[in-house]
Amino acid sequence: MKTLKQIMRCRKGAVVVLMAAAVVGLTGMAALAVDAGMLYLNKYQLANAADAAALAGAQELPGRPNEAVSTASSIAAANSKPGGTPDNIQPVLSNNNTAITVTIGRNVPLYFAKVLGLASSQVTATATAEVKTYTGGTNGIVPFGIVKQNFVFGQTYKLKLGGGDGYNGNFQALALGGSGAATYTNNIKYGYKGTFKIGDWILTETGNMSGPTASGVSYRIGLDPASTFDNVAANSSRIIIVPVLESLLVDGRSDVLVVGFAAFFLEGSGGGGNDSYVYGKFREMVTPGESSNGVPYYGLSVVTLTK
Numbered sequence: 001m002k003t004l005k006q007i008m009r010c011r012k013g014a015v016v017v018l019m020a021a022a023v024v025g026l027t028g029m030a031a032l033a034v035d036a037g038m039l040y041l042n043k044y045q046l047a048n049a050a051d052a053a054a055l056a057g058a059q060e061l062p063g064r065p066n067e068a069v070s071t072a073s074s075i076a077a078a079n080s081k082p083g084g085t086p087d088n089i090q091p092v093l094s095n096n097n098t099a100i101t102v103t104i105g106r107n108v109p110l111y112f113a114k115v116l117g118l119a120s121s122q123v124t125a126t127a128t129a130e131v132k133t134y135t136g137g138t139n140g141i142v143p144f145g146i147v148k149q150n151f152v153f154g155q156t157y158k159l160k161l162g163g164g165d166g167y168n169g170n171f172q173a174l175a176l177g178g179s180g181a182a183t184y185t186n187n188i189k190y191g192y193k194g195t196f197k198i199g200d201w202i203l204t205e206t207g208n209m210s211g212p213t214a215s216g217v218s219y220r221i222g223l224d225p226a227s228t229f230d231n232v233a234a235n236s237s238r239i240i241i242v243p244v245l246e247s248l249l250v251d252g253r254s255d256v257l258v259v260g261f262a263a264f265f266l267e268g269s270g271g272g273g274n275d276s277y278v279y280g281k282f283r284e285m286v287t288p289g290e291s292s293n294g295v296p297y298y299g300l301s302v303v304t305l306t307k
Contacts, residue, residue: 039108039123046104046125049079051305053091053102054129058303059286061131062097063153069093072102098293099306101128128307132291134261134300135198140191141261142240143174143184143205144278147248148259151282151299154229159242159264163208163274168251171277173205173213174243179253181212188216191240198295201255202243210276217269217278229265229281238266240280241287244298260298263287 057072072091090103105124144159151157161171176192177183184205196202223237232238244260264280271277284299291302 038110039121042106042108042123043125046106046123047127049076050102050104050125050127052076052079053089053104054100054127055303055305057091057100057102058129058131061093061100061301062297063284065093065097068097068100072100076102076104095130098132099128099130101126126307127305129303130306131286131301131303132293133295133297134287134302135290135292135295136196136200136258136261137290138288139193139195140241141176141187141196142191142242143176143187144240144242145172145174145202145204145245145248145256146242146262148244148246148296148298151262153284153299154281156267156279156281157264158277159240159280160213160269160276160278162271162277165277166208167249169206170204170248170250170252170254171208172248173207173209174256175203175205175253179203179205181209184209185212185216188213189219196243196258197290198258198260198292200258202245202258203255204248204250204253206253208274208276210271210273213276213278214269214272217266220266221268227265229267229283232265234285239283239285240264240266241300260296261300262298263300 053072053076056075057068060068060071069091073089076089088105092101093099094101103124103126105122107120108123109120146157146159158165158172160173165171173184175184176187177194220237220240224232227233227236227238241261241263243258244262246257246259248256250256263283263285265283266280269276269278282299284301286301286303289302291304
């Protein structure tokens, strides 16, 4: 029969074994808590960086795919910190250069998990941004219309024609929300407060509207006189959005069909009397609004994260 002293020694040995097992268990829990938290933090950082990179890269699509890839790469590298430079950044274009997927990976060192044989773990995040054609739905449209064509980036176009260039009293001026000089002038200065979409019909504004045209254009340019086509900000008053029309071959004040929208840098107006005209340089631009993949592209697009 064991003595009390012998029993106590056995119990002490059991306690030591239990304590050792508890230490291993607590170490494992610490590894799970601390290292899992570290992995989550890195995943969160990379997810934000991937989102920012995809959105930034998509701003260059579809016309500048090389710039889209380089922009996405630089934005990913810059926004993936303070976790450190990621191990790899992979921007991939798809859908005929209308979408960009950015995958960012980082090898994250582990700490407590080392006692369990885990020195590091790979963390990745992926984001895809897609470019769709702008179909309307936002206000600020300017009352000039231009017939559909293959627009060339940086080329100057007449947005309102002068005398002799129009057709039966129409010179590309539009009556947005009503006709008359006052409404027309305000729509040039401030943009139309209502909205139009592809498939809508717009009423033309007849006559050369020389004075109202010069007044409205001068006002917009005066808000940002120093800007040029190359350095203008996206929110400048000199960036105007105009409807792209199926045709302007109509007699007098008539409805014309909207088939798209295009953006121009407002360069100025010229002429006078019955020869008042407006000209601007075509540009590609991303803007908020409704969008679709099933309509012709005229330089205006909407960028959205799809995953």
